[in-house]
Amino acid sequence: MKIFVLLSRVPYPLDKGDKLRAFHQVKELSKRHEIILCALSEGPVSDEARNVLSQYCKHLEIIPLKKYLIPFNILKSFLKGNPLQVGFFYQNEVQKKINQLINEHQPEHIFCQLVRVLEYVKHLNIPITLDYMDALSKGVERRISSANIFYKPVFHLESTRLKAYEQKAFENVTGRSIISIQDRDLINHPDKEQILVVPNGVDTEYFQPQALQADYSLVFTGNMNYPPNVECAEYLAKEIFPELLKKIPGAKLLISGVNPSSSVKALESENITVSGWVKDIRQSYARASIFIAPMRIGTGLQNKLLEAMAMKKPCITSELANNALGAVAGKDILVGQSTAEYVDLIVKLLNDDKLRLELAQNGYSFVHNTYNWAKSTALLEQLMIIGV
Template identity: 55%
Template sequence: MKLFILLSRIPYPTEKGDKLRAFHQIRILSEHHEITLCALSDIPAHPDAIRILQQYCKRIEIIHLGKSGMVLNVLKAFLSGKPIQAGYFYRASARRQIHDLIDQTKPDHIYCQLLRVADYVRDLNVPKTLDYQDVFSKGMQRRIVSSPWWKKALFRLEYHRLLSFEKEIFNDFDNKTIISAPDRELIPHQDNKEIVIIPNGVDHNYFSPMERPKTYDLVFTGNMGYPPNVDAAEFLANHIFPQVLKVQPYARLLIAGATPHSKVLALRSDNVAVSGWVIDIRESYASSKIFIAPMRIGTGLQNKLLEAMSMKLPCITSPLANSALGAKEESEILVGSSVIEYARLIIQLLGDKEFADKIAENGHSFVKDKYDWKKSTAMLEDLFKSNHQK
């Protein structure tokens, strides 16, 4: 089949969840299909991006979204009733380019990632799949609670608009996909059971156990400019970790990941390291005894948990994050619901190596069995074929 894949970001490097998902899906789909990749971008492409993506794509088109038009587009979205998430990425000129490219390549199927790009192709009479991936409306609703008072009104408005838009675009696509079952239930459409669950995977050959000196007791990773990760980092460093230090005064915490927000950089101390971008994130996992992701806002599956479990670290997370992951509590993962509970679990793992090894081993087996890019992308491929055969 000839596939046209439309993304809101260039899927390399893979430091963000949507880019990671798209990259591996493209990599595997390219084994049997001809791919035209069209990616929007509001920043310059990474120097290696085109070279790496050309291995998998017959044609690559990057549509650069100039910064000068973004304020105007956000304003247009605000006045038109569209969510900012959609308006920020929309340009009439980009729409013309995308339609011209589709006319030239004549794809058998169009695959769109995230509602941000839905407006570009929703009216085309070509079989189409929309990957909701996460539920943006629910993520925005959770941000309202933790946001400063002066942002609450804007976030509340965006929440209602996202809710409406997620429902509005549903019937414009032949297929809909999402990462997890709990998120599927949150899509505000009466037929949300039609959405096919396509989980993420993890590259088990790459994220495999590594022997390294344990420089840190705890590690938390992710894109540290992303609000749910910023919130989790602050919660961890300012509230959970001080309770651990009361019992383990020499404990050390590593917060690792790209584009750290100023709030994250401010967490640095004698016991807390903030690394920023690291060339090989595996080194951050391997240098730590425990992985923790105390997520309080956001939606979707946490790739960081898949990677840490694949590297055989004992993991602690929140009920919110584990609802998407689906690991067995007290066996494959530990789940905390409060500052005191998180601290207790950390101290328990640090003090009981046999217990820590059991959680790590069980978690490793769980993620190897359930989360595999080839298996999940095969499900996506079957979905495309079902439309092609009609």
């Protein structure tokens, strides 16, 4: 089957959750189908990215967004009653190019990741599968409470409009997928159970246990410019870690990931390292005794947890994050809610070698048995085939 894949970002390097998901789905689909990959870009794209992606595509088209048009198109989207992010990613010149590519390649199916790009193709008489990925409207809603006075009304408006747009998008496509049951249940549509849950996988050949000395007690990883990760890093460093130091004065925390915001950089101290981008994120996981992700906002599946578990790191997370993950609390992973709970769990693990090893092994087995890119993409593939 000839599949036209439309993405709001170039899916390489794998430094964001949507890019990681799209990359592995394209890679798996390319084994049995002809892929025309069209990705929008907000900046320059490296030759490495083009070369890596070209391996899996019959045709690769990267369309740059003109930055000076973005504010104007956001305003247009606002006046139309659409979500602001739909306007951010929509440009007339891009529409013309996508129309040209569709006419040239005559795809049998269109695959869109995220509702923000659906505007470009929803009018076409071609079967479309939409990957909601996660419930964007709920993710924005969860940011309202911690936003400043200026952003609160903006996030409230965006959440409301995204909720309506997600509902409308359901009717514009022939197939729908999402990352977890919890996210599916947050989509505001009476037939939301028709949305197929397609979980992420983890590259277990790449993320394997490494025998490195644990220089840090704790590690937290992710894109450190992404608001839920920024909030989590600040909560971890400002509230959890100071209480931990009272009980274990020599504890050390590593915060590792691309594009740390100024507020994340400011967390660095004698006992806290903010590494920024690292060439090999596996070493960040390997250099800590425990992986911790006390997420309080955001939606979707936390890839960082899958990666840490695949590397046999004992993990601590929040109920919010584990709801999407589906691990057995107390067996595969430890789950906390309050600052005091997190501190107690960390101290318990750091003082019990046997428990750390058991938790790491159980988490490792859970990920290997549950999260697999080939299996999850096969579900997506069947959804597309039914829709043709």
